[in-house]
Amino acid sequence: MSAHDITLTAADGFEFPAYVVEPEGTPRGAIVVLQEIFGVNSHIRSVAEGYAAEGYLAVAPATFSRAQTGVQLGYTGPDMQEGVRLKAAVEALPAPGVLQDIQAAVSYAAKAGKVGIVGYCWGGLLVWRSAAQVQGLSAAVAYYGGGMTVGSEPERKPLVPTIAHFGEKDGHISVESVKAFEAAHPEVKVYLYEADHGFNCDQRGSYDAPAAKLAKERSLAFFKQHIG
Template sequence: MGERTTITTKDGSFSAYVARPQAASAPAVVVIQEIFGVNQVMRDITDGLAAQGYLAICPDLFWRIEPGIDITDQSEAEWKRAFELFNAFDVDAGVKDIAATIAEIRKDPGCSGKVGAVGFCLGGLLAFLTATRTDADAAVSYYGVGIEGRVAEAEKLARPLLLHIAEEDQFVPKEAQKVILQALKDHPNIEIHTYPGRDHAFARVGGEHYNEADARLAGGRTLQFFKKTLG
C-alpha cells in the first residue's frame, strides 16, 4: 500500500502518491500521470515500480487546475473532462512541479540518490521535458503527445532518455513521428523503440488499445534502462 505526501513550492502545495520498496535505500522514480490524474492505473504503476525495488512517487500535476483528479478512460464524460484538463494544463509549470518532486524525493531517507522519471501520454511529453530541463538522472517517455514541437530541446539533453513510440498512435500522427525520429534517432543519449500496429496507450492496462505483449516488452525495456542508468 502506498502513502500520501505533500510537496510544497513557492506557488503552493500539492500531493503525491508514494510507494516504497522493501529495501531501506533505493533509487527513486517519478511516475508522471496521463490526462486522467493520479488514478488507479497510475497508482498501480507506482506500486509496480516499488515491487521492482524503486522508491516510486506520482505527483498530482493537475493541482493548479483542480487537486485530486482521479478519473478513468471508461466513459465519454470522463474523456471530455480529461481533454478539458489537458487543454487547461500549463506544461512549463508542470515541469517545474516535477523538478520540485525530484528534489523532494531525493531528500527522502529511503532514496539512494539517483532519481529517474517515467511518463505516459501527456506524461510522456513531460518525461521528455524532464530529461531536457531538470536534473533527473534518466527518463522514459511512453507515447508522448506533442514532442514533435519541442525536439529542439534535445540540444540541452545530457542524461539518458528512452522513448516508446506507438506507430499507429492517433494522437501522434505519422508526420509527427517522422519529425521526432529524424531529430532524435542519432542523439547519443536517446534510445528509441517503435511498436508496429500499436495505438496510443498500448501499455494502459484495461484501456481500449492495451496490448499485453508489447506492454510487457516496453515494460521490460524500461526496467532494463532504469537498472542501467539508476543502478
Template sequence: MGEKITFAALDGEGEIPGYLATPDGPIRAAIIVIPEIFGVNAGIRHKCEGWAAQGYMALAPDIFWRFAPGVELDPDVPEQMQEAFGYFQQYDADKGVKDIEAAIRFLRGYEGIDKVGLVGFCLGGRMAYMAATRTDIDASVGYYGVMIDQMLNESHAIARPLMLHIPTADHFVGPDAQKAIHDALDPHPRVTLHDYEGLDHGFAAEMGNRRDDDGAELADRRTRDFFAQHLG
C-alpha cells in the same frame, strides 16, 4: 505499500498532492511517475506499487493540482475522456516542469536516494522529454508522448539518458510527427527510440480497453532494464 502525501512546490506556491509507494526493503533509487490526462487513478497507483516492489521509491504527483486537485478519470468512459481533454487544455507544461523539479528535490531529500528517474505517459510522456531537456533528472522514459515533435529544438539540451516508446498507429501522434522525432533524435547519443508496429496510444495502460498485453510487457521490460542500467 502506497500512501497519499504532499510535498512542497517551488517558489512557495503551496503543497503538491501525490501518491508515494515505498519499498519494503532497501531503496535502490527513486522514480517519478507522471500520469496521463486522467489523474493519479488506479492504473497509475498500480504502476507506482510495481516500481516499489522492484525496490524503487515511486512518486506520482497530481499534475492537475492547480485547477482540478484529486481528479481520477477512466479513459474508457467517453464523458470522462472529454473531461480529461479539458484539463489537458488548461495544463501549463512550463509549470509542470517546475513541479517535476520540486519532486526531484523532495525525493533527493530522502537518505540513501542518490538518483531519480522519471517515467511518463501521454502528456506525461511529453513531460519526460521536457524533464530530460530542462532538469537534472538522471534518466527518463516517455510512453507515447504528445507534442514532442513541436519541441525538438530543445533536444541539444538532453544531458542524461532518455528512452521514448512510440506506437506507430498512435492517433494522437501521426506519421509526420513520428518521422520528425526519429529524424531529430535517432542520431542523439543519449536517446533511445523504440517503435511498436501497429499499436495505438495508451497501449501500456495498466488496465482498460486500450492495453495491449504483448506491447506493454515488451515496453515495460525495456523500461525496467533502462532504469536498472542508469539508476541502479
C-alpha cells in the same frame, strides 16, 4: 511495500499531493511517475506500485493540481473530455508551470538515490520537457508523449539519457513525426510497437499486453543501467 499520499511544496510555495510507494528494504533509487490526462488514478497508482515492486521509491505527483485537485478519472468519453480540459488549463499556465511541481517531486525522490522519470500520454510530453529542464534526473522514459514529436518540442535537448516508446497505430502521434523526431535525436533511443495510443494501460481498450510487457522490460533495463 507501503503506499501513502504526501504533500509536496513547489519553489513558488504551491502545495500539491503525490502518491508515494516505498519498496521493501533499501531503495535502489527512485522513479517519478507522471500521469496521463486522467489524473493519479488507479492505473497510475498501479504503475507506481509496479516500480516499487522492482525496488524503487516511486513518486507520482498530481500534475493537475494547479487546475483541479483530487482528479482520478476513468477512460470513458466524458472522462477524456474532462482530461483534455484539465490538460489545457495546466498547459496555459505561465512558465515554469507544472515543471516546478515535477522538480519538487524529483527533489523529494532524491532521498532514495539517483532519480529516473517515466510518463504516459501527457506525462510522456512532460517527461520530454523534464529531461531538458528539471534538475536532478539521471534517466527519462517517455511513453507515447503526445506533442513531443511536433511543433517546437523536438527542438529541446535532453540533459539525461532518454528513451521513448511509441505505437505504430497511434492516431494521435503519426509514425512520420516519430521518424522525424528519431532522426533529429540520434541520442534518444526510440522504440516503435505494433500498438495504439495508451498501449501500456490495462484499463483502456487500446491495451496491448505484448507491447506493454516489452516496453516495461526495456524501461527497467534502462533504469537499472542509469539509476541502479
